[in-house]
Structure formats: structure tokens, C-alpha cells
Amino acid sequence: MNSAPPQATQRVVLFDRNRLTIEDIVDIARGDARAVLSEDPQFRAAIARGADFLDRLLREDGIIYGVTTGYGDSCTVTVPPELVAELPHHLYTYHGCGLGEYLSPAQTRAVMATRLASLSKGFSGVSVELLAQIARLLDAGLLPLIPSEGSVGASGDLTPLSYLAAVLCGEREVWRDGAQVPAAQALLDAGITPLRLRPKEGLAIMNGTAVMTALACLAYDRAAYLTKLCTRITAMASFALDGNAHHFDETLFAVKPHAGMQGVAGWLRADLEAGAAERNGKRLQDRYSIRCAPHVIGVLADALPFFRQSIENELNSANDNPIIDAEAERVLHGGHFYGGHIAFAMDSMKNAVANLADLLDRQMALLVDSRYNHGLPANLSGAEGPRAAINHGLKALQISASAWTAEALKLTMPASVFSRSTECHNQDKVSMGTIAARDCLRVLELTEQVVAALLITVRQGVWLRCRATPGVAPPAPLLRMLEALGEDVAPVTEDRRLEPELRLLLERTRGQAWSLYAA
Incomplete structure (x- = not known):
């Protein structure tokens, strides 16, 4: 500390x-x-x-x-x-x-x-x-x-x-x-x-409104990074699942003009080198958690400019009472201490962020299930031969990720609708902005925990895909990410305690350790 x-x-x-x-x-x-x-x-x-x-x-x-x-x-x-x-x-x-x-x-x-x-x-x-x-x-x-x-x-x-x-x-x-x-x-x-x-x-x-606004600044910074990191994870999940990169085609996304969503699709195209020749045998349509990932992540990406405007306007406001106009020599009594703009931004942000956790949780469910992961081992276990029978790979990690996701989703109830009348009914309509900001930070924390789980999962999934398909290598952006993750996480070839690696990946995520996409 x-x-x-x-x-x-x-x-x-x-x-x-x-x-x-x-x-x-x-x-x-x-x-x-x-x-x-x-x-x-x-x-x-x-x-x-x-x-x-x-x-x-x-x-x-x-x-x-x-x-x-x-x-x-x-x-x-x-x-x-x-x-x-x-x-x-x-x-x-x-x-x-x-x-x-x-x-x-x-x-x-x-x-x-x-x-x-x-x-x-x-x-x-x-x-x-x-x-x-x-x-x-x-x-x-x-x-x-x-x-x-x-x-x-x-x-x-x-x-x-x-x-x-x-x-x-x-x-x-x-x-x-x-x-x-x-x-x-x-x-x-x-x-x-x-x-x-x-x-x-x-x-x-x-x-x-200094506490709620300060927490909102920190929340914004973390949420903006998660839009990029969840996109990179999605690209790695798509590769590991032998997915269809044409789902992110530029012409396809041109007909639905949400700029943030289009940006996410563009990042995925770049990561997957979507112009390259496709291998045979791909599904015509991948499941929604892959195919619709730009539409999910894009909601947050498109909301970020609005969040920035609301947070920075509050940051740059005189927001106490009364306001002192020394030039005109007036004392102006009002309610600029009311944190409604921050409350709305934080309630909205936590909803969009929790949806990232849910998206990644669904991607993980596909990756660990041999019925849906297109030929990868059950639970992404890297064990082979007789020892495969006693190894369980990422089975428990998927349970934990599901728990963190459920808790994040549970916290999406907006705080701002729970106004209370306080202080002898003088403060009879209040914003709950600080509670909304604290809730948002907790949702971010839980979502970052899901991210840590998925970083291990996609690192394992890409490694297994390359092992299962000799001669196939990840596109350059994913290969660089795989190498960076490899410094912290070894392939899971034998069951091991993953908590230390999860905590390290959490630290890396919160420190924004990986350079992802240019602005």
C-alpha cells in the first residue's frame, strides 16, 4: 500500500x-x-x-x-x-x-x-x-x-x-x-x-462530488483498457476455437454504423489477419460469444466518449453550495453538489463492463467443452497418455470464472434509483453517485478476475490448437501476446494451483502491462 x-x-x-x-x-x-x-x-x-x-x-x-x-x-x-x-x-x-x-x-x-x-x-x-x-x-x-x-x-x-x-x-x-x-x-x-x-x-x-468523481475517473481508465484487452482475448479465443474471422468483415460492419463497435471489429480483423486465406472446415457461423463480440464490447466502446464527457464536466465544475460570484458580489444558492451525472455514468458503465465478464465467461465455456471447442481436449488439459485420466485442466477455473461473472452481473442493479430522503427531508432526493461508483469499481474488479482466468484459458487454447494442427501458427499480433503471456504462465500440462498466476495476471491487467491497440 x-x-x-x-x-x-x-x-x-x-x-x-x-x-x-x-x-x-x-x-x-x-x-x-x-x-x-x-x-x-x-x-x-x-x-x-x-x-x-x-x-x-x-x-x-x-x-x-x-x-x-x-x-x-x-x-x-x-x-x-x-x-x-x-x-x-x-x-x-x-x-x-x-x-x-x-x-x-x-x-x-x-x-x-x-x-x-x-x-x-x-x-x-x-x-x-x-x-x-x-x-x-x-x-x-x-x-x-x-x-x-x-x-x-x-x-x-x-x-x-x-x-x-x-x-x-x-x-x-x-x-x-x-x-x-x-x-x-x-x-x-x-x-x-x-x-x-x-x-x-x-x-x-x-x-x-469529489469522492464519486475521483472514483469515476479511476473506473473510466480501467474500463477503457478492458475494451481493448477483452477484444484481444476474443481474438485469441476465436483462433483457439478455429473460428471464422470473416465474421468481422469491414463491409459487414459498415452497414451498422456504431463507431465503437466498428473499431472493435477492426481490432479483431487486425489481430486475426482476416485477409489471409481461410483453412477448410470452418463453421459457417460461430456462436454468439465469438461472432457477436464486437456488438457486446462495442456497447462499452461507444459509451466511453459519453462517460468521459460527464466525468470530465463534473471534474471541472464548481460543485459546492453556495456558489460565490465574487465578480458580481453575489451568493448563489443551488444544488451543484448533486451527483446525478456521475451516478448515471457509473450505473451505465457497470452494466456494460459486467457484460464483458459475461461474454468472456461464455467464451470460456466453449473453450473447455470438447463438444464445442473443435477438437481440443476436454477442459483444455495438456496432459497426454495415461496421465490424461487424472488431469482435469481448467475445470475448476471455469467454475471460478462463472462465480465471478455471476457476482458482477448481480451488482448491475442501478444505485441511482434507490434515492432516500435524509436530513429532516431537506435532502429529500439524492443521487447515490458514490455508491454507484463503488459498485462500478467492484464490477470492474470482478471482471478483471474473469479476464485473468481467460488469459490463462486462451493462452492454453492457442497452445493446444497449434499442437493439434502442426504447421499452423497464430497471426503476428496473437503470437506476440502469446509470448508475453508465456513469461507469466506456462502451459498446463499437469494439474497445478493457478491462484499465483491469476494474481500475477490481475496485477498485469490493472497495471495495463500489455500494449494493445493504437488509439
Whole structure:
């Protein structure tokens, strides 16, 4: 579990009022990039104007939600002037009720960067010092321990983000070099002075969509890679099954103009070198999990641009409440903390990703069944002679893959339809975006487990096909993939425990180890 600070050799992601990308957040999460707050005087002056405007309103006895009033349904409660300074600290204190597993260090870095992006837009009424404190913690590798459960995704990710607010002030705990350390001690050791939050700063940190949006960025990155990896697996499955590459003909796909689906078909043509002469004896029509693979994978491929737009729009939004328009000197009360766009993207993404798991599960069922795998051994066992009787090949692996697939499919129920009325019916319609994002990550995790199983399966299937058909070699793209897999997975010639290889392939998949298709 790595919480170490980024290194000087990493690229810089500059936080100002300009637009960021999913890749910026993913790179910061992985430790491949550093978050740097802009030194530009105009940017810093724009941030300061919001805080100065709020200070002036307070001096003039202005009524400001969450500054001179209580929070949520308590907005009708007036806070005495002498207690205004304490209010932000009460906000993060009483929201310290999260449960569940802690976000990983990578997820936490993504959350911190995502909140920094929103506050840097200059519409939250916070000080430059608050932004600098978030950047300092990221640079020092001091990451708040954030429980993953407790947000309904409207009025923002209040409870999880309270842990960021508290750590900025030297309270609660952080990850430091993989260990849990009291925040006060960690900040002291790093020479970082705890903040005393200004009047709106607790609300500004917590009342936004940073957790769900950060998790959505990470989910997008994993889903985009899976579209390519599942396509390569399909190509290898088709070769192992002695399939008909003409199912991916360019003219065939020209008459159904879904660009993502057409792209997947193009990748399959390239992998299978579909222009090459076909061997005799092929089925006229392969089963759906091969023939219709572009139509299944293509749904996710075609949805990715929409997901990117929704996620990046949220990433680049000011999404707390109230919005502070310092230029026009207005306080605008609204609901930009509502995470409906992220909720819909995550509910949709997990559906499309789970269908990849189901597709691969069906391909595996064909590959291990001697009735359908066109002459390969049952369960793809590589054992020969008398020992073939006691070897069972990938029989258990297929059961496990089916279990992971079933669990992924079970989780496709949309979270966003389970809105609850909370907080004295003030938050009476909520997005459930953070739950949707966590569900999506779990579906991705399970689908990656199915992918690991299929990587072993297609590696074994291609090897057996070549053994069964002397003189036949995989097309060049598949041969390169076979060689890469061969560094991690030997052919299964005798039953063995496959868990270590599965875990290694999971690591490779999540690290996007294989270069697949050009953009």
C-alpha cells in the first residue's frame, strides 16, 4: 500500500482555472504525476477575491448559508457572530461517522486532486492557503484515511470528505508510507502547520462530488483498457476455437454504423489477419460469444466518449453550495453538489463492463467443452497418455470464472434509483453517485478476475490448437501476446494451483502491462 509522495521526475499537473482530464487525475492517483498549485498572480487573486468578498459580507452582517447559519435543514438557525469561526470545525466533526473499508492510497490521491480541481475554479469562497494545504499533503504523501461508506451523493460527499477537512486541520489519521499515523504527528513531522478553517471552508471542502468523481475517473481508465484487452482475448479465443474471422468483415460492419463497435471489429480483423486465406472446415457461423463480440464490447466502446464527457464536466465544475460570484458580489444558492451525472455514468458503465465478464465467461465455456471447442481436449488439459485420466485442466477455473461473472452481473442493479430522503427531508432526493461508483469499481474488479482466468484459458487454447494442427501458427499480433503471456504462465500440462498466476495476471491487467491497440 503506497502512500509515498510523488517524485521530482514525474510530470506536473497544474491546478488553476483551466480544464483537467481524467488522465490527469489517474496519473496523480498512480503517483505518475505531481499536483502543483499555480503560482500565477491573476489566478491567486481570483481565488482571494471570493474569500475577501465573504469577509466583507460578514463585516456587514450579511446572512450566508453555512457561514452565519446552521447546515442543511438547520439553515433557519442563526449562528451568533462570536461562534461563526467554530462552525466549520463542527461540520467536519459531526460528519466523522463513516464506515466500511478505507479508500486506497491511490483512490485518496484521486479524491484530493479532484477536490482541489473544483475549489481552484474560484467560486467556492476559499483562501489560497486552503488550496495550498491540499497540495502540500499530496506532495508529502500524507493521505487522509477516508471510510468508503456513508455518502448518499447529494449535498456532496459530506461524510467521506469530512476526513479530508479534518486532516487539513491536523485531526484524525493519515496514511504515511503505508502505515496509519495520527494526522497531528504526521503534519508536525512534515513541517506543515494545521489549518484553522475560514468561515465557509469546511462547507466548501465537504459539499461537493469529489469522492464519486475521483472514483469515476479511476473506473473510466480501467474500463477503457478492458475494451481493448477483452477484444484481444476474443481474438485469441476465436483462433483457439478455429473460428471464422470473416465474421468481422469491414463491409459487414459498415452497414451498422456504431463507431465503437466498428473499431472493435477492426481490432479483431487486425489481430486475426482476416485477409489471409481461410483453412477448410470452418463453421459457417460461430456462436454468439465469438461472432457477436464486437456488438457486446462495442456497447462499452461507444459509451466511453459519453462517460468521459460527464466525468470530465463534473471534474471541472464548481460543485459546492453556495456558489460565490465574487465578480458580481453575489451568493448563489443551488444544488451543484448533486451527483446525478456521475451516478448515471457509473450505473451505465457497470452494466456494460459486467457484460464483458459475461461474454468472456461464455467464451470460456466453449473453450473447455470438447463438444464445442473443435477438437481440443476436454477442459483444455495438456496432459497426454495415461496421465490424461487424472488431469482435469481448467475445470475448476471455469467454475471460478462463472462465480465471478455471476457476482458482477448481480451488482448491475442501478444505485441511482434507490434515492432516500435524509436530513429532516431537506435532502429529500439524492443521487447515490458514490455508491454507484463503488459498485462500478467492484464490477470492474470482478471482471478483471474473469479476464485473468481467460488469459490463462486462451493462452492454453492457442497452445493446444497449434499442437493439434502442426504447421499452423497464430497471426503476428496473437503470437506476440502469446509470448508475453508465456513469461507469466506456462502451459498446463499437469494439474497445478493457478491462484499465483491469476494474481500475477490481475496485477498485469490493472497495471495495463500489455500494449494493445493504437488509439
